[in-house]
Amino acid sequence: MSLLSRLFRSEPDPREALRPLWHRTVELSRSPELYRDDGVADTVAGRFDMIAALLALVLLRMEREPALAEDSVLLTELFVADMDAQLRETGVGDIVVGKHVGKLVSALGGRLGAFREALASGELAPFEAALERNTTMADEHATDSLARRLRGFHGKLLALDSERLLAGEIAL
Helix, strand or coil: CCHHHHHCCCCCCHHHHHHHHHHHHHHHHCCHHHHHCCCECCCHHHHHHHHHHHHHHHHHHHHCCHHHHHHHHHHHHHHHHHHHHHHHHCCCCHHHHHHHHHHHHHHHHHHHHHHHHHHHCCCHHHHHHHHHHHCCECCCCCCHHHHHHHHHHHHHHHHCCHHHHHCCCCCC
8 A cells, every 4th residue: 555545534533432431421511410310510620520530430430351452542632622721711821731631531540549448348338539539529518429429330340231331322
């Protein structure tokens, strides 16, 4: 294959297959009950916290199946691309956008580690503590209700087959 044909070939973006799951994750992160009933702050920080929390739980579910490893990378790339676009839309300049995206990816990674460890314990208290450290709550609201809801979401993800997961057929 010539250099020009390799440069100009038009293969579909493999991330497109994960877009329904990404969009559904973002949609669920905007669920009013997270803010109204569970006390997450309805702010930019609180909304990011919910996107990162739900995405972390989806990624933890994907970790359970080695066949989904590449898909989890592609899903994370959609997160990065979306965060990059959101930052640019809010006026963050080209020079520092990468640094900001790096911090957001680091925050996601921190949640992955904290949630993985907390959920492995089988107890609600460690998960609640992880949420307390990683979630912007409104008015000193406790994280117990949120912990129960997100732990339930995690249970639903575990019960879901990979086809339905990748199709974004997930619910809080």
